Amino acid sequence: MILVTGATGQYGAKAIEHLLHKGVEAQHLSALVRDAAKGQKLQDQGIELRVGDYTNVDALVQAFQGVDTLLLVSSNDRGAVENRTAHHLNVIKAAQAARVKRLVYTSFVTKPAFQDSAIAGFLTSHAQTEQFLKDSGLPYTILQNGIYLEMIPLFAGAQVAETGVLLFPAQEGKASWVLREELAEAAAHVLTTEGHENKTYVLVNTEATSFQDIAQDLSSRLGKAIQYQSPPVEEFQATLTQVGVPEVYVGMFTMWASAVAQGMMDVQDSTLAAFLGRKPTTTAQFITQVYQ
Ligand SMILES: NC(=O)c1ccc[n+]([C@@H]2O[C@H](COP(=O)([O-])OP(=O)(O)OC[C@H]3O[C@@H](n4cnc5c(N)ncnc54)[C@H](OP(=O)(O)O)[C@@H]3O)[C@@H](O)[C@H]2O)c1
Numbered sequence: 175m176i177l178v179t180g181a182t183g184q185y186g187a188k189a190i191e192h193l194l195h196k197g198v199e200a201q202h203l204s205a206l207v208r209d210a211a212k213g214q215k216l217q218d219q220g221i222e223l224r225v226g227d228y229t230n231v232d233a234l235v236q237a238f239q240g241v242d243t244l245l246l247v248s249s250n251d252r253g254a255v256e257n258r259t260a261h262h263l264n265v266i267k268a269a270q271a272a273r274v275k276r277l278v279y280t281s282f283v284t285k286p287a288f289q290d291s292a293i294a295g296f297l298t299s300h301a302q303t304e305q306f307l308k309d310s311g312l313p314y315t316i317l318q319n320g321i322y323l324e325m326i327p328l329f330a331g332a333q334v335a336e337t338g339v340l341l342f343p344a345q346e347g348k349a350s351w352v353l354r355e356e357l358a359e360a361a362a363h364v365l366t367t368e369g370h371e372n373k374t375y376v377l378v379n380t381e382a383t384s385f386q387d388i389a390q391d392l393s394s395r396l397g398k399a400i401q402y403q404s405p406p407v408e409e410f411q412a413t414l415t416q417v418g419v420p421e422v423y424v425g426m427f428t429m430w431a432s433a434v435a436q437g438m439m440d441v442q443d444s445t446l447a448a449f450l451g452r453k454p455t456t457t458a459q460f461i462t463q464v465y466q
Pocket of ligand 1: 179180181182183184185186207208209212226227228229247248249250251261280282319320321322325354
């Protein structure tokens with residue numbers, strides 16, 4: 175029995191789709207959900223729902239009974255980043271108590287000296303989870319996922335075609351963007367094939383791209399010049415605040431822009447391509463798919 179957590183989220187739902195596509199029978203799949211009503215579609219496909227929250231270890235132990243392999247989709251808690259760490263540790267503890275045989279964890283691509291980066295909090299949470307998992311003795315596979323391509327339209331903003339300006343303080347930094355669905359497909363590969371025990375995989379693209387590249391791709395796709403501007407962070411924040419962007423998003427965009435500028439996601443690797451059996455979707459292909 176394979177159990178996927180975060181099954182009503184975007185990555186978890188795609189992982190389940192790919193597991194089914196790879197021939198895993200629905201009766202051998204279960205889904206951890208917080209809200210059974212949200213999991214109705216999964217249940218209709220014959221997938222057993224297990225209800226539990228990352229904050230409740232006892233409910234998780236119950237939910238993990240009979241599970242051999244568990245895909246832990248990392249928490250998206252919007253509060254203190256320490257909440258995410260606590261959630262992950264709860265899942266690992268519960269998996270141990272329920273005698274799960276292997277745990278696959280969705281981490282994030284990292285680099286040395288990450289503690290000094292703009293995304294130090296997130297990376298510390300993942301590093302602590304990875305260490306706890308390794309120390310637990312539970313056979314594991316760690317998937318260090320790259321940054322989602324799907325973040326690009328959020329960072330570019332809905333008005334980019336209209337204004338002709340891509341405003342983002344990422345300087346000349348590059349990132350190795352990947353499609354969320356392809357990361358989920360890679361997870362399904364790892365869950366259904368042998369030889370991944372106690373391995374850590376970096377799942378990123380084979381090429382990294384800058385926001386200058388993204389502006390060029392947008393220009394080609396939209397048939398209109400899109401100019402990339404990387405203002406100082408304070409100026410960027412003031413501009414967003416002025417047009418009514420909520421403070422939480424201003425903080426999030428600034429954090430990711432600074433991390434790109436610092437090259438934190440500028441890591442190329444061919445493991446994802448090998449797991450997919452094809453070249454991962456490129457930034458240019460993604461822009462062609464998403465923008466009209
Ligand atoms: N690589 C990247 O660029 C990137 C970008 C964004 C996020 N992430 C990470 O990757 C994860 C998966 O991405 P995604 O796009 O699928 O995110 P998502 O759509 O927000 O899904 C997150 C899932 O986690 C579940 N969850 C959150 N808190 C939980 C809790 N306390 N107990 C049980 N389940 C809980 C959610 O349950 P509900 O369905 O009940 O809400 C949801 O199913 C995120 O959670 C985040 O850690 C990575």
